[in-house]
Amino acid sequence: MxxxxxxxxxxxxxxxxxxxxxxxxxxxxxxxxxxxxxxxxxxxxxxxxxxTPHHIKEAAKIALDEGYTKYTPVNGLVELRQAIVDKLAREYNLQYSLNEIVVSNGAKQSVYNLCRALLDPGDEVILPAPYWVSYDGIVKMVGATPVVIPSSIDDDFKCSPEAIEAGITERTKFILYSSPCNPSGSVLNLEELEALAAMLRRHPHVYVISDEIYQHINFTNHHYTIAALEGMKDRTVIINGMAKGYAMTGWRLGYTAGPEWIAKACTKIQGQVTSGATSFGQKAAAVGLAADHGxxxxxxxxxxxxxxxxxxxxxxxxxxxxxxxxxxxxxxxxxxxxxxxxxxxxxxxxxxxxxxxxxxxxxxxxxxxxxxxxxxxxxxxxxxxxxxxxxxxxxxxxxxxxxxx
Ligand SMILES: Cc1ncc(COP(=O)(O)O)c(C=O)c1O
Structure with a gap:
């Protein structure tokens, strides 16, 4: 040519x-x-x-010396997934199986996996605004449509269930929000989550992706998850990770906890894109989740x-x-x-x-x-x-x- x-x-x-x-x-x-x-x-x-706290860094060094330098299962080391299962049981009295947990290369990848796994072009995602900037970018990247529900400083940047409900259509796949919220710092309290769950019970086709990566950075001294409310666990995926609460942004470790069929789909996608997260990092994360949070x-x-x-x-x-x-x-x-x-x-x-x-x-x-x-x-x-x-x-x-x- x-x-x-x-x-x-x-x-x-x-x-x-x-x-x-x-x-x-x-x-x-x-x-x-x-x-x-x-x-x-x-x-x-x-x-x-x-x-990053000293004991977590030490755990990574020990893991390296122990030979944790190879691929891990795509959805994460059993040891870390068990630590996540234990944490969720301890904090919310929620029982997950190991197969319902997927460890990823940062919570950002968790968001990507979920959007890829659940959305087809034309599907809609409710984004209460203000939302984390990547939600909008990733939802659009997979060909789905963000449906933005506005709020203002007058409502402490929280959308009412009625405003969210008005955005729900037959094409709505899930609602995606972070609490504590990036960028507003607003935290949904139990009453507000109850009201959201009550509204969602009228719309059983709508799932919830609850991004709780700022769980620990919460000045109300209590973090609630919608997954723990009646009837919500089977339709909620919790996203969390090590980046913010453990000062581990560069380690790239996030995870999801949610229904097994969703976990399987995310694992399938991750298996083609990145495989599992860093092996020695996962070992250290398991220590971080279980150890003292001083x-x-x-x-x-x-x-x-x-x-x-x-x-x-x-x-x-x-x-x-x-x-x-x-x-x-x-x-x-x-x-x-x-x-x-x-x-x-x-x-x-x-x-x-x-x-x-x-x-x-x-x-x-x-x-x-x-x-x-x-x-x-x-x-x-x-x-x-x-x-x-x-x-x-x-x-x-x-x-x-x-x-x-
Ligand atoms: C709300 C929210 N979710 C997820 C992430 C991504 O976290 P990670 O660094 O684990 O990918 C961030 C990072 O800024 C965030 O603010």
Whole structure:
């Protein structure tokens, strides 16, 4: 074939249509500016600034020395799945079998597996907004349709069961949410979960994917799962993982607990895509789940005090409306009071995307626009950083916003 006959190489339509992860994009912009020598405070990424607890790292080292360097079963080492089964029994009195657990390369892969396993093109997924940015991206990636249910700071970013019910159709496959929530930090309490379950009982074809990755980072001192409510276990898949509560983001360990037919389907997909998660990491995770949670509790104490600090500082800024997150390590202020204003440097802030870029370029603070999370009035700030950086960032934000008129 002559060179002229070769068609221009193109990536797939899927990739062309796909949006880059907004959080990763913002973090990479912040890194670029840092590399140019600018002093950027990065409040855009979602990972604890703590190190993995010592006993978990030691367990990984021991596992390496013991020869845990080979492939594991696709759905995870029995030892880790047993630790997950024990945890779920201990915490919620829920009895799962080993075959109902699937360990994956991060909870993000768990979300992907579930969407691939359960959704056909044209199926619908209810996403109460604000939602974790990857839900929307992954649902679309598999050809299904996100049905976004809006909420606002006035409802503490929680959608009523009635609003969710109005979004249910015959094509609805499941509802997907995180509690504690990324990005709002809102936590669904028992009463709210009961009300959601009561509504869902009227719609038996709708499953629930309950992402509980921030389970431990919860300032209400109690985490509830909808799976433990009457009649819900057989139609719920819990997603959880080691990343947030154990400061193990780089280890890539997530898992699901749910009906065996779903676990089997996820295992089949994972078997073609990645196989099992890292062997020695799984051994260490089993230790982490079963051992004393002292380091996690210390971390949560620090997050709580930082949350109080950032709330106090942001509340002093005139047109910001500040929520009071009960979990995770994000705050999601409503910045719409500044929309339509222009800075002395000529920066016109029309929406949350502009606000996020304005704060990066003028205050040198990176945040993520709420647009990516399905809420165009807010921006997300992660307070998984030191008190000093939180204070500095809040001051820079206050100064930059004061130039908008
Ligand atoms: C709500 C939510 N679910 C899942 C994940 C992914 O976790 P992992 O790092 O285990 O893939 C994140 C990470 O930011 C998250 O915020």
């Amino acid at each position: 002559k060179e002229s006959q070769l068609s221009t190489p193109t990536v797939s339509k899927l990739v062309r249509d796909m949006e880059e992860s907004a959080t990763l994009k913002m973090a990479s912009m912040a890194r670029e500016l840092k590399a140019q020598g600018l002093d950027i405070i990065d409040l855009s990424l979602g990972e604890p600034d703590f190190d 380091p996690t509790h210390d971390m949560v104490k620090a997050f709580k005090s930082r949350r109080d600090l950032i709330i106090r500082l942001l509340e002093e800024i005139p047109l910001l409306r500040v929520n009071r997150p009960q979990g995770a390590f994000y705050i999601f202020p409503d910045v719409s009071g500044y929309f339509g204003k222009t800075s002395a440097t000529g920066y016109h802030v029309k929406d949350a995307d502009d606000m996020s870029l304005f704060l990066l370029s003028e205050a040198h603070v990176s945040t993520v626009s709420g647009v990516a999370f399905g809420n165009p009035d807010c921006i997300r700030l992660s307070y998984a950083t030191s008190d000093a950086k939180i204070k500095d960032a809040a001051q820079r934000i206050a100064e930059a916003l004061s130039t908008l008129a």
